[in-house]
Amino acid sequence: MTASPTIDPPFLEVRGLKKNFGGFVALKDIDLKVPRGKFVCFLGPSGCGKTTLLRAIAGLDPQDEGTILIGGRDVSHAPPSDRDFGIVFQSYALFPNLTVAKNVGYGLVNRARPRREIEERVNDLLALVGLPDQGSKFPGQLSGGQQQRIALARALATSPGLLLLDEPLSALDAKVRIRLRAEMRTLQQRLRVTTIMVTHDQEEALAMADRIVVMNHGVIEQVGTPEEIYRRPATPFVADFVGHMTFLDAVVTGPRSVKVGSLDFVVAEDAGAPVGAAVRLALRPEAVQTRGVAPDALNRFEAKVGGLSFLGAFCRAHLTPVAGGSAPIAADISANAMRDLGISEGEVRAVAFPPEALRVFADARP
Amino acid sequence: MSGAVEAMPAVSPRAAATRRFAISETQVAGLMIAAVAAVLVLIIALPLWALLSKSLQSVDGRFVGLQNFVTYASTPTLMASLVNSVWVAGLATAIVIPIAFVYAYALTRSRMPLKSVFTAAALLPIFAPSLLSALALIYLFGNQGMLRSWMMGASLYGPIGIIAAEALYSFPHALLILTTALSLSDGRLREAADAMGTTRRRIFWTITLPGARYGLVSAAFVVFTLVITDFGIPKVIGGQFDVLATDAYRQVVGQQNFPMGAVVGIVLLLPAVAAFFVDRRAQKRQTALLSARAVPYEPKPDRQRDAALFLFSALVALAIVATYAVAAWGSFVRYWPYNLSLTFANYDFAEVEPTGWGGYSNSLKLAGLTAVLGTTLVFVGAYLIEKIKPYRALRGFAHFLAMLPMAVPGLVLGLGYVFFFNASWNPLNVFYGTLTVLVINTVAHYYTVAHITALTSLKQLDHEFEAVSASLKRPFWTLFGRVTAPICAPAILDIAVYMFVNAMTTVSAVIFLYGADTKLASISIVHMDEAGAVASAAAMGTVIMATAIGVKVLHVALTALVFGRLQRWRRR
Ligand SMILES: Nc1ncnc2c1ncn2[C@@H]1O[C@H](COP(=O)(O)OP(=O)(O)O)[C@@H](O)[C@H]1O
Ligand SMILES: [Mg+2]
Numbered sequence: 001m002t003a004s005p006t007i008d009p010p011f012l013e014v015r016g017l018k019k020n021f022g023g024f025v026a027l028k029d030i031d032l033k034v035p036r037g038k039f040v041c042f043l044g045p046s047g048c049g050k051t052t053l054l055r056a057i058a059g060l061d062p063q064d065e066g067t068i069l070i071g072g073r074d075v076s077h078a079p080p081s082d083r084d085f086g087i088v089f090q091s092y093a094l095f096p097n098l099t100v101a102k103n104v105g106y107g108l109v110n111r112a113r114p115r116r117e118i119e120e121r122v123n124d125l126l127a128l129v130g131l132p133d134q135g136s137k138f139p140g141q142l143s144g145g146q147q148q149r150i151a152l153a154r155a156l157a158t159s160p161g162l163l164l165l166d167e168p169l170s171a172l173d174a175k176v177r178i179r180l181r182a183e184m185r186t187l188q189q190r191l192r193v194t195t196i197m198v199t200h201d202q203e204e205a206l207a208m209a210d211r212i213v214v215m216n217h218g219v220i221e222q223v224g225t226p227e228e229i230y231r232r233p234a235t236p237f238v239a240d241f242v243g244h245m246t247f248l249d250a251v252v253t254g255p256r257s258v259k260v261g262s263l264d265f266v267v268a269e270d271a272g273a274p275v276g277a278a279v280r281l282a283l284r285p286e287a288v289q290t291r292g293v294a295p296d297a298l299n300r301f302e303a304k305v306g307g308l309s310f311l312g313a314f315c316r317a318h319l320t321p322v323a324g325g326s327a328p329i330a331a332d333i334s335a336n337a338m339r340d341l342g343i344s345e346g347e348v349r350a351v352a353f354p355p356e357a358l359r360v361f362a363d364a365r366p
Numbered sequence: 367m368s369g370a371v372e373a374m375p376a377v378s379p380r381a382a383a384t385r386r387f388a389i390s391e392t393q394v395a396g397l398m399i400a401a402v403a404a405v406l407v408l409i410i411a412l413p414l415w416a417l418l419s420k421s422l423q424s425v426d427g428r429f430v431g432l433q434n435f436v437t438y439a440s441t442p443t444l445m446a447s448l449v450n451s452v453w454v455a456g457l458a459t460a461i462v463i464p465i466a467f468v469y470a471y472a473l474t475r476s477r478m479p480l481k482s483v484f485t486a487a488a489l490l491p492i493f494a495p496s497l498l499s500a501l502a503l504i505y506l507f508g509n510q511g512m513l514r515s516w517m518m519g520a521s522l523y524g525p526i527g528i529i530a531a532e533a534l535y536s537f538p539h540a541l542l543i544l545t546t547a548l549s550l551s552d553g554r555l556r557e558a559a560d561a562m563g564t565t566r567r568r569i570f571w572t573i574t575l576p577g578a579r580y581g582l583v584s585a586a587f588v589v590f591t592l593v594i595t596d597f598g599i600p601k602v603i604g605g606q607f608d609v610l611a612t613d614a615y616r617q618v619v620g621q622q623n624f625p626m627g628a629v630v631g632i633v634l635l636l637p638a639v640a641a642f643f644v645d646r647r648a649q650k651r652q653t654a655l656l657s658a659r660a661v662p663y664e665p666k667p668d669r670q671r672d673a674a675l676f677l678f679s680a681l682v683a684l685a686i687v688a689t690y691a692v693a694a695w696g697s698f699v700r701y702w703p704y705n706l707s708l709t710f711a712n713y714d715f716a717e718v719e720p721t722g723w724g725g726y727s728n729s730l731k732l733a734g735l736t737a738v739l740g741t742t743l744v745f746v747g748a749y750l751i752e753k754i755k756p757y758r759a760l761r762g763f764a765h766f767l768a769m770l771p772m773a774v775p776g777l778v779l780g781l782g783y784v785f786f787f788n789a790s791w792n793p794l795n796v797f798y799g800t801l802t803v804l805v806i807n808t809v810a811h812y813y814t815v816a817h818i819t820a821l822t823s824l825k826q827l828d829h830e831f832e833a834v835s836a837s838l839k840r841p842f843w844t845l846f847g848r849v850t851a852p853i854c855a856p857a858i859l860d861i862a863v864y865m866f867v868n869a870m871t872t873v874s875a876v877i878f879l880y881g882a883d884t885k886l887a888s889i890s891i892v893h894m895d896e897a898g899a900v901a902s903a904a905a906m907g908t909v910i911m912a913t914a915i916g917v918k919v920l921h922v923a924l925t926a927l928v929f930g931r932l933q934r935w936r937r938r
Contacts (some may be wrong), residue, residue, distance in 0.1 A: 060833045080836035086837055087834065159838065258476055
């Protein structure tokens, strides 16, 4: 699985990686390429093996089988100290008995550099993460967000080729988290350091990453840009995990058409299954067209509006086709549309599914 | 501002490869773990193996299977000691546990005043050799006792004296376990019961007691084991009443019948091993009982209950403090009880004991060396076991060895040392009778508690420190020196003080191991008492107690300093 077609050799390459814990398979045959200078997110539900993969790349918990290349060098069996990476953990693991400056300079001292040079470097790094005057404090005297940035500065101190981040934001409250997302992203783009961040928060991954690696049960489900992952999820798992997705039971009626209950829908892509096969039709709530539906629009049908809930910028509604034969379909209607169209509970309206917004998945359920 | 940051060249990871012929950090860790494991094998496993194998040999070293055990079981005097030991230990346990439980209850579940004074008073026996309580009882109730009439004609020298002295000596050990058990139980249950209007009596029987039952079982086993394996008290106050511990001493030191001594040692091992497993089980249950959201119980004031518990605790504390105070007082008295004028004459040990004050300086040397070397070994060992990732099997093995001494009473370990370090085939027998053997024996004897203390404090550190340090290309020993050890300084100090105090007071293991010029203070107490110089014996006991308490006070002061000045980072 390639992150994208690149001419350059990838900075990090993982081939056939396997890892078991006792009888439990944590990683199944992972193949991955990360281009130089990109920000990659490992995204997946908790327990899917993201941390295990990250730690194998770092050499902290070596894999059972497989190869890891960093910068073209085979480091599969190298100890962590021989792998050229910086790492930030969810706990930050700042040394509580050392000052902020000593924490940041921890990796610099053994390089036989003059003390003044180290001090300068530490000051530069603290300025870089926006905490220029905090060097003499102890980590316990800083807020969570500040601690996170110190951990980042420490990880960057030795100018590693690879920056590894394991849920670096999840211990912070929502506001700080969103601010730091942007800061970290800007910093990464400025330094152009190849970065891998583990997260279970799809919003975070969509906001920060150049490439997202969606994982589940120890396998990679899909690799792509945030846009690709969101618009063209490769599997029902990805579709369900990233963003909200409604699944409808459908039957294939032609190369580009399916039937849900008594409603016929045209899809933009090949259904990929023979006529008569049971499939699942998926679409995002925000893709449901509720306003300006032309009488001859494709995939138009009448539906009853129910279960309206106000979610701020939009309303989530549950549409039940008047013709029946389908589960309720979630649809997001913008606050503007709500106001302009005066949509109310129980009303019957014409809606439509744009064919290009519909995805067809083989019905893999037992 | 940040130009320099971006310009900084990445350091080539290949730099490390040029050190190809040097030994890698992981290999250093492996060698260190192997070294710790080897030391533990030498100081724990091999002596125990020597004990076990000796019990299956005849006096001249032939393998005789269980013959010695058969002989043991068919020798009436030996079996009588076994019976004596069991009922004395059982009775002492039955007396100590309820008292310690109520005392612990008062400390944890009441609002009585002066709790810290009561805690300190109850812990006093830990700072003295076990036989000091026996000496004090002799002053009070012995043949020349001040309160001899209280005995109503019965003799102190025998089971009565042993049980009373052992009860005093083992009290703090039971108390520590029970206060922990009681402070662990969940306050929410109590509050719910209060809210439902449950009567106090019902709360006690349905919530408090069941909550502490594992602690009770564990404390009972610990006390039973302490009493049945204690040598000093029966030696001093037992008279003609033989118990297992004095038998072991007589068989080995008196009759040089090593195999029979080994059999007695193995018999003594049984309750301790049982206690070990019961305790492990109890600890697992205890923690399971305490859910993550459990809240500590905050007792509400209750005048009547608090007054009753205060009275009870005051009586117990007074009994303990008074006993040890009498021993100290007696050591300054010219001729107990006929001439109570005070004197330092009894502290002129050379009058009654060839080694004089030499025993005390030997004890100081032993305690100092044990504290320094033992703490270093324990802490470094615990660090390697807890924080190094590879070498799982080896680490597991080292941990197992570190946990073993918990199940081995000092007396039994001492026997093992005799058989191992005194064996003619063993090149290490040159150390027999030297300070070296005393030090390693004492380190081994107290290894487990120190190891658990070290592990507990290490487990509180972030598990990723090692990973961070490695990612910054700094070896684990740098991390250990700059971060781990400084953070754990209070625990390291605890371990050192624990080792020091126990090395000062121990008798049971070292009684088999000292040599002509390495006699210890605690052993000279036994000898002075044997020679009839009870006041000098009490004097030496008092010196030991004063030293141990002094070190403890120093510890408290130093801890305050460490937390206050040197560990500024702990302040928020
Ligand atoms: N040291 C370990 N021993 C046993 N199982 C482990 C260990 N580490 C992780 N696992 C299991 O492997 C799976 C993947 O874990 P992890 O990589 O931490 O997941 P996440 O995607 O949440 O980071 C989980 O089911 C976890 O329970
Ligand atoms: Mg994780």
